[in-house]
Amino acid sequence: MIPKQALGPGPEEQYRAYLSEGRFMIQRSRSSGRYVFFPRVAEPGSGRNDLEWVEASGLGTVYSITVNRTRAGDYNVALVELDEGPRLMSRVEGVETVPIGTRVKARIVEIDGEPAVVFDVLNEGGAA
Amino acid sequence: MNGNSIRGRTAIVGIGGAGWGEAPGRTAIELLAEAALAAIEDAGLELKDIDGLCAATSVHAFPTLSVAEYLGIKPTFFDGTNIGGSSFVMHLLHAALALEAGLCNAVLICYGSNQRTAGGRLVSLSEPQWHEKPYKPRHPITSYALAAQRHMYEFGTTREMLADIAVAARQWANLNPNAFARGPLTREDVLNARMVSDPLTSRDCCLVTDGGAACVMVRADRAKSMKRKPVYLLGVGGAHSHRSITQMEDLTRTAAAESGPRAFAMAGLKPSDVDLVMLYDAFTITTLLFLEDLGFCPKGEGGRFVQDGAIAPGGKLAVNTSGGGLSCVHPGMYGLFLILEAVTQIRGDAGERQLKTCDVALCHGNGGTLSSQVTALLGSEAVL
Numbered sequence: 001m002i003p004k005q006a007l008g009p010g011p012e013e014q015y016r017a018y019l020s021e022g023r024f025m026i027q028r029s030r031s032s033g034r035y036v037f038f039p040r041v042a043e044p045g046s047g048r049n050d051l052e053w054v055e056a057s058g059l060g061t062v063y064s065i066t067v068n069r070t071r072a073g074d075y076n077v078a079l080v081e082l083d084e085g086p087r088l089m090s091r092v093e094g095v096e097t098v099p100i101g102t103r104v105k106a107r108i109v110e111i112d113g114e115p116a117v118v119f120d121v122l123n124e125g126g127a128a
Numbered sequence: 129m130n131g132n133s134i135r136g137r138t139a140i141v142g143i144g145g146a147g148w149g150e151a152p153g154r155t156a157i158e159l160l161a162e163a164a165l166a167a168i169e170d171a172g173l174e175l176k177d178i179d180g181l182c183a184a185t186s187v188h189a190f191p192t193l194s195v196a197e198y199l200g201i202k203p204t205f206f207d208g209t210n211i212g213g214s215s216f217v218m219h220l221l222h223a224a225l226a227l228e229a230g231l232c233n234a235v236l237i238c239y240g241s242n243q244r245t246a247g248g249r250l251v252s253l254s255e256p257q258w259h260e261k262p263y264k265p266r267h268p269i270t271s272y273a274l275a276a277q278r279h280m281y282e283f284g285t286t287r288e289m290l291a292d293i294a295v296a297a298r299q300w301a302n303l304n305p306n307a308f309a310r311g312p313l314t315r316e317d318v319l320n321a322r323m324v325s326d327p328l329t330s331r332d333c334c335l336v337t338d339g340g341a342a343c344v345m346v347r348a349d350r351a352k353s354m355k356r357k358p359v360y361l362l363g364v365g366g367a368h369s370h371r372s373i374t375q376m377e378d379l380t381r382t383a384a385a386e387s388g389p390r391a392f393a394m395a396g397l398k399p400s401d402v403d404l405v406m407l408y409d410a411f412t413i414t415t416l417l418f419l420e421d422l423g424f425c426p427k428g429e430g431g432r433f434v435q436d437g438a439i440a441p442g443g444k445l446a447v448n449t450s451g452g453g454l455s456c457v458h459p460g461m462y463g464l465f466l467i468l469e470a471v472t473q474i475r476g477d478a479g480e481r482q483l484k485t486c487d488v489a490l491c492h493g494n495g496g497t498l499s500s501q502v503t504a505l506l507g508s509e510a511v512l
Contacts, residue, residue, distance in 0.1 A: 012258065037259075038258075038259040038372075038374070063278070063379070064274040064275070064277045064278040064281070064379055065274070065277060066270055066273035066274050066277055066326050066327075067325070067326045068265075068266050068269075068270060068324075068325050069322070069323050069324055069325065069326075070266075075264065077263050077264070077265050077270050077274070079274055079373070079374060079379075087374050087375075088374055089259065089260040089263050089372075089373070089374050097326070100277065100278065100281040101281075111262040114262065116262040
């Protein structure tokens with residue numbers, strides 16, 4: 001059988017394009033409702049190719065965090081669990097570190113000339 | 129297939145090492161070849177007898193091609209599976225399958241690295257993950273630090289408990305003339321060492337050394353009449369869980385919880401049957417996670433289990449008697465060095481650190497960022 005022709009940019013490029021527009025988008029399977037990140041051509045595990053792009057709430061919780069101590073300076077690297085379920089690597093801005101479980105909210109910034117998602121500590125009164 | 133047909137059907141009959149620690153002026157493949165030839169000689173074989181080859185390195189894209197060319201052999205079975213530092217434990221299974229299928233008669237499994245003298249940093253072919261890259265993780269340590277932080281958060285594990293793992297490894301290394309890092313090391317030394325990635329200090333991290341290692345496997349019927357006491361392969365199980373640490377479902381539970389039971393089932397053994405536990409200690413946290421996931425203590429109890437010398441010489445469980453990656457040798461991909469210590473102990477050749485009884489040894493390899501887990505059980509003739 002002739003392979004299906006791949007048309008246009010794939011999920012990784014689409015994700016970057018959304019970020020360039022200032023939108024933090026993740027994928028969701030139409031049939032299972034499960035959210036997926038990092039972006040892929042199909043839902044992992046099932047192989048369902050019914051992923052659609054949805055705007056992430058941007059809300060999440062710090063699942064784990066470390067501070068890399070380097071000659072060039074110290075910086076944190078965090079795993080943030082989005083309220084939608086998937087986890088991603090990022091950093092928490094404006095603090096050396098925060099306790100695991102801290103509620104955070106996404107913001108798009110430029111890192112090394114490319115748009116990227118970082119997180120700020122969510123102030124009390126924000127979404128639970 | 130339940131894999132029971134593999135149990136005891138093949139054996140390691142030769143081991144060799146080269147340039148453990150510092151080997152200035154030597155390349156990775158030179159160290160690999162020297163170790164390979166030592167292993168072949170230890171087995172009482174000649175290079176021309178080798179017709180199976182397993183290899184993985186941190187510098188060769190096509191390791192079996194490079195090794196076969198260098199040694200001047202033309203293997204009929206070859207396997208360059210690379211799943212990180214656990215590769216060589218997986219090679220044991222692939223070699224056993226090939227030997228049992230009659231594809232070859234003597235398999236050489238080998239590794240070499242000159243990463244210490246070539247630059248003093250971990251050398252890796254591992255590519256960055258695009259969705260992690262902007263945040264500049266320093267893999268592997270960032271991933272292991274994230275796992276350690278999570279374990280401390282969920283189970284109350286402390287830095288002191290992690291430090292005790294490094295101290296125990298050093299105490300074993302002090303009994304091993306081949307260990308690179310010897311001398312006193314206290315809990316305070318570990319805690320006060322340079323913080324690299326919270327909560328891991330430089331003393332929670334494995335060494336960066338040079339070194340080559342190799343072993344030779346044949347079918348058990350042939351092994352019985354060979355030069356050295358055979359060390360039988362009783363069971364192997366492997367498991368993948370992720371490539372990127374972001375995709376690891378639970379940072380406190382590794383796929384060793386799957387590979388271990390697979391290996392034990394194949395071997396018909398349980399954790400309490402094991403005399404020697406060789407765990408890939410890339411960082412202190414890995415020893416702790418694997419003790420839990422392989423069933424030597426309950427989940428979450430690893431920190432309390434290792435406290436106060438419990439895995440040090442004279443403790444309740446013999447773990448990493450060579451001194452491990454933390455204090456003996458760690459040239460980038462350490463898996464084969466676990467196997468060499470297990471064979472040395474089962475043979476009864478471990479000198480001052482020799483265990484009174486060592487008929488069953490567990491070797492657990494880890495690869496990537498807690499990504500691949502492979503468990504093997506090796507044993508003497510007594511447990512066949």
